[in-house]
Each structure stands twice: as C-alpha cells, then as structure tokens.
Amino acid sequence: MTPPQPTRGRDGAPRIVDVARHAGVSTATVSRALATPGQVRPELRERVAAAVRALGYTPNAAARQLRGGRSRMILVVTLKRWSAPFFSEVLRGIDHELSLDGYSMILGNLDLDRDRERHVVDMMFSGHIDGAIALSGIVARSEGRTMLDAGLPVVSICSATAGTMAVLTDEGESIVAAARHLAGEGHRDFAYLSGPAGNYNDAVRAEALAAFFAGPEASGLRLRRIEGDFTTQSGAQAGAHFLTLDPRPTAVLCCSDEMAIGFMKVVQAGGLEVPRDVSVFGFDGIEFADYCEPTLTTVRQPRFDLGRTGARRLLDRLAGTAPSGDAHLILRNELSIRNSTGPAPGVGRARRTA
Amino acid sequence: MTPPQPTRGRDGAPRIVDVARHAGVSTATVSRALATPGQVRPELRERVAAAVRALGYTPNAAARQLRGGRSRMILVVTLKRWSAPFFSEVLRGIDHELSLDGYSMILGNLDLDRDRERHVVDMMFSGHIDGAIALSGIVARSEGRTMLDAGLPVVSICSATAGTMAVLTDEGESIVAAARHLAGEGHRDFAYLSGPAGNYNDAVRAEALAAFFAGPEASGLRLRRIEGDFTTQSGAQAGAHFLTLDPRPTAVLCCSDEMAIGFMKVVQAGGLEVPRDVSVFGFDGIEFADYCEPTLTTVRQPRFDLGRTGARRLLDRLAGTAPSGDAHLILRNELSIRNSTGPAPGVGRARRTA
DNA sequence: TTGTATGCGTTATCAA
DNA sequence: TTGATAACGCATACAA
Numbered sequence: 156m157t158p159p160q161p162t163r164g165r166d167g168a169p170r171i172v173d174v175a176r177h178a179g180v181s182t183a184t185v186s187r188a189l190a191t192p193g194q195v196r197p198e199l200r201e202r203v204a205a206a207v208r209a210l211g212y213t214p215n216a217a218a219r220q221l222r223g224g225r226s227r228m229i230l231v232v233t234l235k236r237w238s239a240p241f242f243s244e245v246l247r248g249i250d251h252e253l254s255l256d257g258y259s260m261i262l263g264n265l266d267l268d269r270d271r272e273r274h275v276v277d278m279m280f281s282g283h284i285d286g287a288i289a290l291s292g293i294v295a296r297s298e299g300r301t302m303l304d305a306g307l308p309v310v311s312i313c314s315a316t317a318g319t320m321a322v323l324t325d326e327g328e329s330i331v332a333a334a335r336h337l338a339g340e341g342h343r344d345f346a347y348l349s350g351p352a353g354n355y356n357d358a359v360r361a362e363a364l365a366a367f368f369a370g371p372e373a374s375g376l377r378l379r380r381i382e383g384d385f386t387t388q389s390g391a392q393a394g395a396h397f398l399t400l401d402p403r404p405t406a407v408l409c410c411s412d413e414m415a416i417g418f419m420k421v422v423q424a425g426g427l428e429v430p431r432d433v434s435v436f437g438f439d440g441i442e443f444a445d446y447c448e449p450t451l452t453t454v455r456q457p458r459f460d461l462g463r464t465g466a467r468r469l470l471d472r473l474a475g476t477a478p479s480g481d482a483h484l485i486l487r488n489e490l491s492i493r494n495s496t497g498p499a500p501g502v503g504r505a506r507r508t509a
Numbered sequence: 510m511t512p513p514q515p516t517r518g519r520d521g522a523p524r525i526v527d528v529a530r531h532a533g534v535s536t537a538t539v540s541r542a543l544a545t546p547g548q549v550r551p552e553l554r555e556r557v558a559a560a561v562r563a564l565g566y567t568p569n570a571a572a573r574q575l576r577g578g579r580s581r582m583i584l585v586v587t588l589k590r591w592s593a594p595f596f597s598e599v600l601r602g603i604d605h606e607l608s609l610d611g612y613s614m615i616l617g618n619l620d621l622d623r624d625r626e627r628h629v630v631d632m633m634f635s636g637h638i639d640g641a642i643a644l645s646g647i648v649a650r651s652e653g654r655t656m657l658d659a660g661l662p663v664v665s666i667c668s669a670t671a672g673t674m675a676v677l678t679d680e681g682e683s684i685v686a687a688a689r690h691l692a693g694e695g696h697r698d699f700a701y702l703s704g705p706a707g708n709y710n711d712a713v714r715a716e717a718l719a720a721f722f723a724g725p726e727a728s729g730l731r732l733r734r735i736e737g738d739f740t741t742q743s744g745a746q747a748g749a750h751f752l753t754l755d756p757r758p759t760a761v762l763c764c765s766d767e768m769a770i771g772f773m774k775v776v777q778a779g780g781l782e783v784p785r786d787v788s789v790f791g792f793d794g795i796e797f798a799d800y801c802e803p804t805l806t807t808v809r810q811p812r813f814d815l816g817r818t819g820a821r822r823l824l825d826r827l828a829g830t831a832p833s834g835d836a837h838l839i840l841r842n843e844l845s846i847r848n849s850t851g852p853a854p855g856v857g858r859a860r861r862t863a
Numbered sequence: 864t865t866g867t868a869t870g871c872g873t874t875a876t877c878a879a
Numbered sequence: 880t881t882g883a884t885a886a887c888g889c890a891t892a893c894a895a
C-alpha cells in the first residue's frame with residue numbers, strides 16, 4: 156500500500172504539483188505557463204490559470220529563490236540621524252522605483268544596536284538580497300568584512316563611497332551659493348552650523364565653504380563653525396550658544412532645515428529678530444521650512460528624485476542593462492529664498508522687494 | 510576519473526559542505542555547531558568555528574527558509590498619507606523591537622500603484638514573511654483574497670481590524686479631553702479638522718466627539734466639521750476656508766499636528782492671532798509642534814512605543830509565548846498644553862499663567 | 864510543445 | 880555525540 160499522497164505542503168499551501176495535478180499537466184508546464192506563457196499552448200495555459208485560481212496558488216518564494224538565486228529584495232541601509240523628513244522622502248522615492256520592477260525593500264537601521272551592523276553584513280552574504288542602497292554615508296562592517304565584500308551591487312545616495320555607484324547632489328556648490336547670496340546681502344560675519352564630525356555631507360560642505368572663504372571673492376568675510384548633528388535639538392543648542400557670542404555673526408548657514416528651525420526658535424526667544432538681526436539659511440527643503448516663522452530660506456534638495464534615481468541605477472545594474480562601474484550621478488539643488496534671510500544689519504537698502 | 514569537485518557554490522559563496530570538509534566533519538555537525546552548539550563536542554565546535562571564519566561562511570537564507578519554513582522577515586504595510594513624522598517614529602519603534610529578535614522589516618507602501626496591493630498580498634502567501642504589521646488601517650486585498658487569508662499573524666497599529674491583534678491609543682477619549690479642555694477655557698463654537706472620509710482614526714475621533722457634543726456636558730456647545738486629510742496642505746486649505754466663515758469657531762480640533770500647523774500659518778497670514786482669536790489643538794505630538802509659532806497644544810501619542818509594542822506582540826506570537834487571539838492593547842495619550850490654545854475671546858480671565 | 868528528472872543549500876530524522 | 884540521507888518547492892536541462 157502506497158502512503159497517502161497529500162495534495163498540500165507542510166503549511167497547507169498548495170504547491171506546484173497540486174496545480175499540475177488539478178490542470179492535468181506536468182509541473183514544468185505550470186512553471187512555464189507562469190514564467191514564460193509564450194512557450195505554452197493557449198489551451199494548457201488557460202487550464203493552468205484556472206487551476207491557479209481554483210487553488211489560490213502563489214509560488215513559494217524560498218524555493219524559487221534557492222533555485223534561481225535571486226530574491227527581488229533590496230536592502231536599504233540607514234542611520235537614525237538621517238532626519239526623518241529628508242529620509243522618508245528619499246525612502247518613498249526608492250520604494251516607488253523598486254516597486255515598478257517588482258522589487259521590495261528591506262530596511263536596516265544601522266545604529267539601533269551593536270548586533271545590527273553584523274546583521275546587515277550577514278544579509279549581504281546570505282543571498283537574501285540582490286543588492287543594497289546605502290543612505291548612511293558609512294559602510295557596515297563586521298568581523299573583518301564589509302557589506303561591499305559580498306560583491307552585490309550597491310548604490311550610495313548622498314554619499315560617495317568607493318566601490319559603489321553614487322547618486323549625489325551638488326551640495327558643496329549649493330552651500331557656497333548660499334554663502335554668496337548672503338554676502339550679496341552685505342553679510343560679512345558668518346557661522347556654519349555643522350553636521351557631526353566625520354559625517355560625509357558635513358565634510359563636503361565644510362570643505363567647499365572653507366575654499367570659498369579662503370578665496371579672493373570672500374576677502375574680508377569671516378566664517379566660524381558651530382557644531383551640530385542635523386537635529387532640531389542641536390540647532391536649538393547652537394542657538395543658545397550663538398546668543399552668548401560677541402560680536403555675533405549676522406548670517407548662519409545650517410546643515411539641515413531642522414537645525415535652522417531649532418536655531419531660529421531659540422534666538423527669537425532670546426530677543427533676536429530673524430532676519431533683521433540674523434539671517435538663517437537652511438538645507439534640504441523639507442515641508443516645514445514653508446511653515447515655520449519666518450518661512451525658511453533653504454537649499455532645496457530633490458529628495459524623492461534622489462531615492463528614485465538611486466533605485467533606478469541599481470535596478471538597471473541588476474537587469475544588466477547598465478554597465479557596472481561606480482560613476483557618480485549628480486543632481487542639482489536649488490536655492491529657495493524665503494523670509495529668514497535679508498540684508499545684513501546696517502545695510503540700509505533692501506535687496507529684495509518684500 | 511571523478512569529475513572535479515568544486516569547493517564553492519554557484520555564486521562563489523562557500524556552502525555548508527565546504528565548511529564541513531574544511532573542518533573534517535559532516536554537514537550535520539556544522540549545522541548543529543551553529544544552531545545548537547551545546548550538542549557538539551567543544552573540540553569539533555572549535556574546528557567548525559575556525560572553518561567558518563577561514564571561509565567566511567554565511568548560511569544561505571533561501572535554503573534555510575525552504576527547509577525551516579521561517580524567514581524572520583516581517584512585512585509592514587503602510588499608506589503614504591501616514592504623515593511622515595508620525596509614521597517614521599512608529600517605524601523606528603518597530604524596527605528597534607524586531608531587531609532585538611533578529612527579525613527584519615520589509616516595507617510595503619500600498620498606494621504607490623495598483624500592482625502594489627497584489628504584491629503585498631502575494632508576499633503574504635509566498636512564504637517570504639513570517640507575519641505582518643498593518644499601519645494602514647486597511648487590509649490589502651487582491652483577486653478575491655486579503656492579506657489576512659494567508660493565516661499569518663498580523664498586528665494592526667492604530668487601527669482595529671477584525672482578525673488581527675491591535676495596538677491602539679485612546680484617541681477618542683483624547684480628543685474629547687481636548688474638547689473638554691477648550692470648553693473649560695470658555696470656548697463654545699468648535700471646528701473639527703478631520704481626516705479623510707473612511708479613515709479609521711477619523712471615524713473613531715469623530716464619533717467620540719459627536720457623542721460628547723450630544724451629551725449634557727456640552728449643552729450649548731457647537732461643533733462643525735471641516736474636511737482634511739492629515740496633510741499640512743489640507744490644514745492650510747482648511748485655514749483659508751475658515752477665514753471665510755462668519756461667525757467663526759473659536760476652537761479648532763485638528764486630526765494631526767501637520768494640519769494644525771498648516772492651519773495656523775494661513776489664519777495668521779489672514780490676520781488672526783493664535784490663540785487670541787482662535788485656539789488650535791493638534792494631534793500626534795510630532796517634534797515640530799515644539800517649534801512652530803506659537804508652540805502647539807496637542808495630544809501626544811506614544812509613537813515609538815506604538816511601534817515597539819506592536820512589534821513585540823507579533824514577536825511573542827511568533828515565538829509561541831503569547832496566546833493567539835485579537836485582544837486589543839490600548840496605550841494612553843496625553844494632553845500637552847502649550848501656547849496655541851487659550852481662553853475664548855471675551856473670556857477675560859486667563860486660565861493659565863503665562 | 865510537453866514531460867521527466869535533477870539540483871539549489873540547508874535542517875531534521877534516523878541509525879550508528 | 881556524530882554521520883548519512885531525505886525532504887523543503889521550484890526551475891531548468893534534456894529527452895521525447
């Protein structure tokens with residue numbers, strides 16, 4: 156007596172053999188009817204489709220992945236300090252583009268705890284994902300190997316990492332353009348409200364600023380650095396520090412809109428008026444820049460497009476339609492002049508009509 | 510002549526057999542040394558560990574999943590209208606808790622495009638995930654089946670869905686408490702700046718408000734509804750509409766902080782003063798509520814904890830340490846009284862010391 | 864065009 | 880305690 160033949164797998168889900176039996180064809184035909192319908196006679200194709208509907212069949216992802224070597228999963232590596240409003244728009248852009256090709260996104264936040272970094276590296280080596288996008292500006296590493304060593308395609312967004320494709324903005328030029336704008340308004344004493352030491356974006360911007368301030372165009376201009384870390388709170392702390400300065404800069408270039416907003420709130424509470432006493436320039440172009448008081452002059456970054464473009468590069472690479480290589484792609488920011496900047500104190504003539 | 514035996518798998522990654530050969534043991538011993546070290550003699554255990562290090566072995570996730578039936582992947586279903594600041598904190602909470610148990614999070618944004626909903630449902634049936642968290646308040650459905658039909662454990666956060674465990678806040682009571690607070694400040698004419706029609710959270714709050722305003726405690730009080738959709742922009746539109754009302758309500762209960770902030774910006778630009786002319790009550794307790802002008806009185810929701818708690822319930826269920834069932838868990842919100850609310854116009858006596 | 868049969872890499876069962 | 884081996888469910892090379 157033969158053992159009873161179950162028509163269902165372990166967990167009760169129908170398998171490809173069940174569909175095959177139901178349709179009266181072989182498993183190979185079912186597989187082909189689903190993957191390459193053109194290779195199957197219309198009549199059988201229809202019978203297979205009917206069986207799939209009747210049984211509610213969905214192919215098992217693990218088996219498919221084990222056999223095919225691809226998971227259609229992309230790992231997105233982040234750091235929590237990525238300011239939420241900026242970060243979430245980039246993520247939306249990534250998700251949007253990935254879904255066009257049927258890919259999904261696994262989120263890996265690096266600084267949740269110590270194990271997390273190992274977890275991320277392991278995932279790169281476990282075959283669970285087809286590629287990765289790094290938003291962090293850093294490369295996860297664990298036990299002597301990095302997430303790049305797995306040999307999967309990796310795209311960096313907003314940071315250039317050796318060995319990855321990168322999608323960047325012209326952030327250095329942007330912050331210099333901001334400084335130039337303020338210089339044009341008569342400002343001579345500048346503060347740079349920085350990102351955390353070691354941060355890629357801070358480094359690029361600080362270096363560009365330093366070059367500008369050392370150049371002939373900026374003779375007589377002065378720049379000092381105030382430490383921050385992109386958060387609203389650090390902007391508020393910087394504001395408190397700013398109030399103690401004497402003489403005080405009249406123009407402040409911030410590394411994020413959140414910092415600018417925190418900064419403004421505190422210096423306003425301290426009796427200063429923006430932009431009469433101090434002009435504040437943000438960075439990112441988050442939505443709240445339009446709703447704080449005064450509305451924030453800022454560098455608008457193409458957040459959604461950064462995500463979309465980065466994901467697209469990765470997908471093209473995975474599809475083999477793009478050359479491998481780590482050429483950079485640079486998206487343009489644009490200055491958005493609102494009401495938090497204006498002429499330097501003592502410069503009588505307003506440069507902008509209200 | 511025997512065919513040459515490759516010591517590497519297809520993609521160049523070492524397999525468990527390679528480790529076994531290197532350590533001079535069987536694959537079963539390698540597997541046990543990694544999964545249940547206690548069952549392996551220390552000497553062999555050490556030889557296996559050395560081989561793993563030497564080869565850089567990471568177990569293949571697909572094979573493991575195919576054999577074991579579990580992926581340690583959780584699907585998180587969202588809608589884009591989930592306001593970013595609220596949403597991202599809940600997500601952080603989820604990610605934090607999942608990572609404690611070695612789980613990862615796949616993000617599925619439902620309203621990216623039409624295929625996305627099918628994609629989400631398919632994932633539930635494909636065995637690719639062990640469970641799901643629904644932040645959306647809706648259940649993905651496609652081709653006659655819903656994401657719940659897969660039989661995987663599902664937790665809803667901020668919405669009660671039949672067939673799922675739910676983690677909620679006392680949002681109905683909270684908004685009534687907000688109304689009661691404003692009534693105590695002398696307000697009699699109220700507006701409710703709503704969420705989109707059909708939204709779970711809007712329904713709960715609107716119903717609670719309606720009950721309160723129909724009750725004896727609120728006799729003489731009046732409530733009207735202004736449509737919104739949680740976004741800053743819809744708050745701004747509501748503000749424009751509000752300016753045309755005559756008589757105008759003096760107290761506005763908003764369904765999100767974003768709406769409250771957009772609303773304030775527009776009515777202030779229209780010449781009203783907050784809270785002198787109109788008191789504005791937000792909802793959520795996002796960070797920017799502390800930085801707008803004036804600072805926003807709001808209902809503070811435990812965003813991070815909502816995510817953490819929801820994920821924990823799911824994990825306990827997956828670990829078998831929690832009973833199945835769909836009991837609700839309700840977290841408490843708290844009122845955060847700041848500067849966007851105050852006495853009703855004409856009520857001379859200030860209720861709060863400045 | 865369709866069917867048969869093998870292998871993907873792992874874990875669990877069973878026997879030693 | 881350890882080793883040999885049989886699934887897990889699918890896709891493809893090959894044969895028909």
